[in-house]
Each structure stands twice: as structure tokens, then as C-alpha cells.
Amino acid sequence: MLFAAGFGTRMGALTADRPKPLVEVAGRPLIDHALALTDIGPVRTRVMNVHYRADQLIDHVADRPVTVTHETPDILDTGGGLRNALPALGEGPVFTLNSDAVWSGPNPLSALAAAWDPARMEALLMLVPADRARGHAGTGDFDIDARGRLTRGGPLTYTGAxxxxxxxxxxxxxxxxxxxxxWRQMEAVGTLFGLVHPGGWCDVGHPGGITEAEAMLAESDRV
Incomplete structure (x- = not known):
């Protein structure tokens, strides 16, 4: 599930004539960076939600194996959007991925799939230490214990995967x-888990994130 329905208001003039997922980083639209991560074995179906300037995104993925759910008249937020997409996604666990971030290092979806334990987990969130969350302000969202269980508040930032x-x-x-x-319900019963991404992650929800993401990608290419 690719979340791509937002207005992108923090992008200012960059989203006056296009949806945020079509803003380019290193010569590629954000949605293409996200779609590239889904080219792994466990992903059988790709669904993308749209709302703001939906026609542009629909046209952009027209020749790709992506099902589009058009949220209208209102955006349904992440929970409502995922529930709305379930008929297209099918049964079973679902990857969700925000489309306004850029990654370096190992594929985060592959890492999540390798660590997924359905006997213990209802959700497995990919995190980065707040001091490595490029383009993102804040002190973190979660803490993680020795068994990988998450609690609210702590030094780890949720990445959107x-x-x-x-x-x-x-x-x-x-x-x-x-x-x-x-997530709060899962946390209460001990089934909300996390995994820390060893590579780079950049929030591209605002114009400054573009420069930071491109710098991160350039550094990764030099390694």
C-alpha cells in the first residue's frame, strides 16, 4: 500500500501544480523511488491511494502494475485509506509505505519481510534513530525493548514503512x-514491534528535504 493522497502543503509552491509524489528527487519523482522498493518477491499486489491532483498520479502509473484507489470526496488518513484499499490488496499482512521519503542502504521492505514473525507480531515498523532522520524534526516516536516490542515516546523515528x-x-x-x-491497541497487548534501518532515510515532506535527500543519495553512491 503506497500512501500518495496528501495535499503536500508543506511543499509550498512545488505542489501548486502537481501532487507531492510527483516532486522529483535526483531526477526521479518520489513515487518512483517508492515503487522501486516494492520490486521484491513478497510483494504481489501494489495499491496506491490518490486524492489531490489525482489524474496526474493515475496517468503516471497507467502502464505499471499498480491499482489506484481514488479517495473522494475526503482523504481517509492512513487507517481509513488502508481499510478502503483492502478489497484491492487482498487478505493477509500488508506492507505500507509513505511516498514522501527516500532511502539508502538495504531495501527496508526486504528487511521487514525477513524479520516478520506472524506468531508474535501484528505490526512491524521500520524505524531510524532520530539523530539519523534526515529532513525530519523531532525527538523520536518510539522506544524498543530487547525483544523488539515498541512503546510510545523514545529516540526512534517511524519512517513510514x-x-x-x-x-x-x-x-x-x-x-x-x-x-x-x-497501533495503540497493539502496543497495549504487546504485538507492536519495530526494526531499526541501518542505512539512510530522509523525509521529503518539505522543500529542504529534497536537498538533504539528494545529498544522502550522493553520499551512498560514493561508498
């Missing part, structure tokens, strides 16, 4: 809601 079992989504009454709603 995860594997999640969608079972709990059907229990939420609202149409528009964040995945935080079911």
Missing part, C-alpha cells in the same frame, strides 16, 4: 482515522 495485519481496521467506527488508532 511497515508490515501490518489489517484485522483490527474493521473494528474502527470512523471513516477517517490514523493507523495510530490500532
Amino acid at each position: 511497515q508490515i501490518i495485519r489489517p484485522d483490527r481496521l474493521s473494528q474502527v467506527k470512523q471513516d477517517v482515522f490514523s493507523l495510530n488508532v490500532i
Whole structure:
């Protein structure tokens, strides 16, 4: 599940005439950076949600194996958007990936798949230490214990990549809601887990993130 429906207001003039996933980093639209990560064995179906300037994104992926869910009249947020996409995604655990970030190092989806343990986990979130979260302000979102379980507050920043079992989504009454709603439920019962990405990650939700992401990619190419 590729989240691509947002307005991109933090991008300012860059999203006046295009959706944020079509903003370019190192000569490629953000959505193409995200789609490249999905070219791994465990991914059988790709679904992308759209809303703001939806036609541009629909045209951009027209020749690719991507199913589009058009959220209208309102954006459904991450939880509502994922639930809305489930008929297209099918059964079982789902990767979700924000489209406004750029990565270096090992493929984060491959790493999540390798670490996924359905006997213990309802969600496995990819994290980076807050001091390595390029383009991102804040002190972190989670802490992680020796067994990999997550609790709220701590030095680790959520990157927008995860594997999640969608079972709990059907229990939420609202149409528009964040995945935080079911993460809190999982945290309470000890089934919310995390994994720390060893490579680079950059939030490209604002214009400054473009420069930082391009610098990160250049550094990675020189290694």
C-alpha cells in the first residue's frame, strides 16, 4: 500500500501544480523511488491511494502494475485509506509505505519481510534513530525493548514503512482515522514491534528535504 493522497502543503509552491509524489528527487519523482522498493518477491499486489491532483498520479502509473484507489470526496488518513484499499490488496499482512521519503542502504521492505514473525507480531515498523532522520524534526516516536516490542515516546523515528495485519481496521467506527488508532491497541497487548534501518532515510515532506535527500543519495553512491 503506497500512501500518495496528501495535499503536500508543506511543499509550498512545488505542489501548486502537481501532487507531492510527483516532486522529483535526483531526477526521479518520489513515487518512483517508492515503487522501486516494492520490486521484491513478497510483494504481489501494489495499491496506491490518490486524492489531490489525482489524474496526474493515475496517468503516471497507467502502464505499471499498480491499482489506484481514488479517495473522494475526503482523504481517509492512513487507517481509513488502508481499510478502503483492502478489497484491492487482498487478505493477509500488508506492507505500507509513505511516498514522501527516500532511502539508502538495504531495501527496508526486504528487511521487514525477513524479520516478520506472524506468531508474535501484528505490526512491524521500520524505524531510524532520530539523530539519523534526515529532513525530519523531532525527538523520536518510539522506544524498543530487547525483544523488539515498541512503546510510545523514545529516540526512534517511524519512517513510514511497515508490515501490518489489517484485522483490527474493521473494528474502527470512523471513516477517517490514523493507523495510530490500532497501533495503540497493539502496543497495549504487546504485538507492536519495530526494526531499526541501518542505512539512510530522509523525509521529503518539505522543500529542504529534497536537498538533504539528494545529498544522502550522493553520499551512498560514493561508498
